[in-house]
Amino acid sequence: MKQISxxxxxxxxxxxxxxxxxxxxxxxxxxxxxxxxxxxxxxRRISAMLKKAGLIEVRAGIGGAKLKVPxxxxxxxxxxxxxxxxxxxxxxxxxxNPNPACPVGRNIESILRAEMRAAQEAFEARxxxxxxxxxxxxxxxxxxxx
Amino acid sequence: MKQISxxxxxxxxxxxxxxxxxxxxxxxxxxxxxxxxxxxxxxRRISAMLKKAGLIEVRAGIGGAKLKVPxxxxxxxxxxxxxxxxxxxxxxxxxxNPNPACPVGRNIESILRAEMRAAQEAFEARxxxxxxxxxxxxxxxxxxxx
DNA sequence: TTTGATAGAACTAAAATGGTTACATCGAAA
DNA sequence: TTTCGATGTAACCATTTTAGTTCTATCAAA
Numbered sequence: 001m002k003q004i005s006x007x008x009x010x011x012x013x014x015x016x017x018x019x020x021x022x023x024x025x026x027x028x029x030x031x032x033x034x035x036x037x038x039x040x041x042x043x044r045r046i047s048a049m050l051k052k053a054g055l056i057e058v059r060a061g062i063g064g065a066k067l068k069v070p071x072x073x074x075x076x077x078x079x080x081x082x083x084x085x086x087x088x089x090x091x092x093x094x095x096x097n098p099n100p101a102c103p104v105g106r107n108i109e110s111i112l113r114a115e116m117r118a119a120q121e122a123f124e125a126r127x128x129x130x131x132x133x134x135x136x137x138x139x140x141x142x143x144x145x146x
Numbered sequence: 147m148k149q150i151s152x153x154x155x156x157x158x159x160x161x162x163x164x165x166x167x168x169x170x171x172x173x174x175x176x177x178x179x180x181x182x183x184x185x186x187x188x189x190r191r192i193s194a195m196l197k198k199a200g201l202i203e204v205r206a207g208i209g210g211a212k213l214k215v216p217x218x219x220x221x222x223x224x225x226x227x228x229x230x231x232x233x234x235x236x237x238x239x240x241x242x243n244p245n246p247a248c249p250v251g252r253n254i255e256s257i258l259r260a261e262m263r264a265a266q267e268a269f270e271a272r273x274x275x276x277x278x279x280x281x282x283x284x285x286x287x288x289x290x291x292x
Numbered sequence: 293t294t295t296g297a298t299a300g301a302a303c304t305a306a307a308a309t310g311g312t313t314a315c316a317t318c319g320a321a322a
Numbered sequence: 323t324t325t326c327g328a329t330g331t332a333a334c335c336a337t338t339t340t341a342g343t344t345c346t347a348t349c350a351a352a
Contacts, residue, residue: 001230002148002339003239005309010241012258017250028328035248036241039311044329061319063328076261084147093149093340095156095182102181104163107288108281112158115222115276123269130261135254142253148308151340174297185342190298207350209297 007083010036011046012135015079018056019071019136020143024064032065046083053082072133077124079132091123092116153229156182157192158281161225164202165217165282166289170210178211192229199228218279223270225278237269238262 013036018027029047033040047065050056055074058065067074081089094113098105159182164173175193179186193211196202201220204211213220227235240259244251 001151002308004237005147006239006241007309008238009258009262013241013244013250013254016254017248020250030328035245035251037243037245037251038241040329041312041331042310044331045310048330058329059319060317060329061327063319076265091150092154093152095152095159095184097183098159099181099183102163103289104159104166104285105181105183107285108159108162111281111284112155115273115281116155119222119269119272122272123265126265126268127261135257135261138257139250139253143249148339153340176297186298187300187343188341190300191341194299204298205350206298206348207296209350 005084007046007049008080010038010042011050011079011083012076012132014043014046015050015055015067015071015074015132016135016139018065018067019132020139024059024066025062027065028063049083050079053078055079055082070133071136072131074132075128076130077128080124080127090116091120151230153192153195154226156184156188157196157225157229158222158278160189160192161196161201161213161217161220161278162281162285164211164213165278166285170205170212171208173211174209195229196225199224201225201228216279217282218277220278221274222276223273226270226273236262237266 014032017032017035018024021027029040029043032047033043036043047056047058051058055067055069055078056065057068094109094116098109100106160178163178163181164170167173175186175189178193179189182189193202193204197204201213201215201224202211203214240255240262244255246252
């Protein structure tokens with residue numbers, strides 16, 4: 001299967017980096033790209049999505065970025081929706097136009113859709129239970145090593 | 147985002163159809179394709195996966211299919227894994243090689259991976275709580291209408 | 293042996309993804 | 323006011339996944 005794109009893990013990585021950095025100037029696209037180990041344009045594309053979602057503020061010209069929302073208010077679901085929102089926000093793709101002449105084809109859709117929605121909600125609820133702050137706290141002991 | 151492929155919804159549709167059909171001969175690829183409203187080859191590809199997973203038995207030559215496992219033992223997770231198993235079974239794709247020279251880059255991976263796994267487990271647990279039998283029961287009142 | 297079915301290879305088009313180059317623009321500082 | 327490092331973004335490319343189609347081989351019962 002096609003996996004959820006790495007934009008999500010990159011976005012969380014980037015937000016964590018911004019969150020733990022004392023100065024915005026330590027969060028230029030090039031520095032972030034260096035930590036993530038990808039091309040700066042990839043970072044700029046993702047930071048554009050985070051900016052559009054109101055999560056960060058990027059300083060044009062001078063460079064650097066900082067959080068616009070406290071890290072305890074940013075959940076993994078917030079991030080997921082900012083960078084990986086599927087069409088209509090639906091994780092599952094339902095096959096088009098089941099045959100209405102078939103009693104199963106006519107009725108399976110609403111029943112199955114409800115179950116798919118429930119699975120997606122369980123998934124999203126778990127993502128919503130974790131904040132960037134919590135990730136930072138998990139990161140802190142490691143940061144002291146450096 | 148790229149959604150979970152419609153193979154899953156088609157597979158559930160097909161299994162439900164086989165489950166409610168009294169005779170296997172009413173479950174030929176063409177009939178199933180007609181109810182799903184797609185090409186018979188798509189059905190054959192998916193039924194090959196269901197067969198490989200041991201869920202159904204397809205009668206070569208004579209045609210038709212039937213369940214090899216009672217419908218109350220087939221969960222939506224069983225079906226999902228049979229037709230949509232991601233690489234290594236991972237729903238999320240983690241970005242490759244974060245920079246080990248960066249304290250965040252070095253440590254974010256294991257922390258974030260644990261959260262992604264937890265979200266996937268919540269998702270799978272919900273799928274595992276629903277069986278084909280339950281879908282059949284939801285379908286039955288509608289079948290009487292026909 | 294005919295017939296209606298499954299099995300599956302080969303090909304196509306469309307879309308998502310990750311990556312790259314190139315260029316316009318911004319804004320502080322020389 | 324020019325310079326310089328940064329962001330913003332368009333354009334393009336290769337790869338992969340998906341869904342669909344055509345075609346051929348094979349199967350098994352009548």
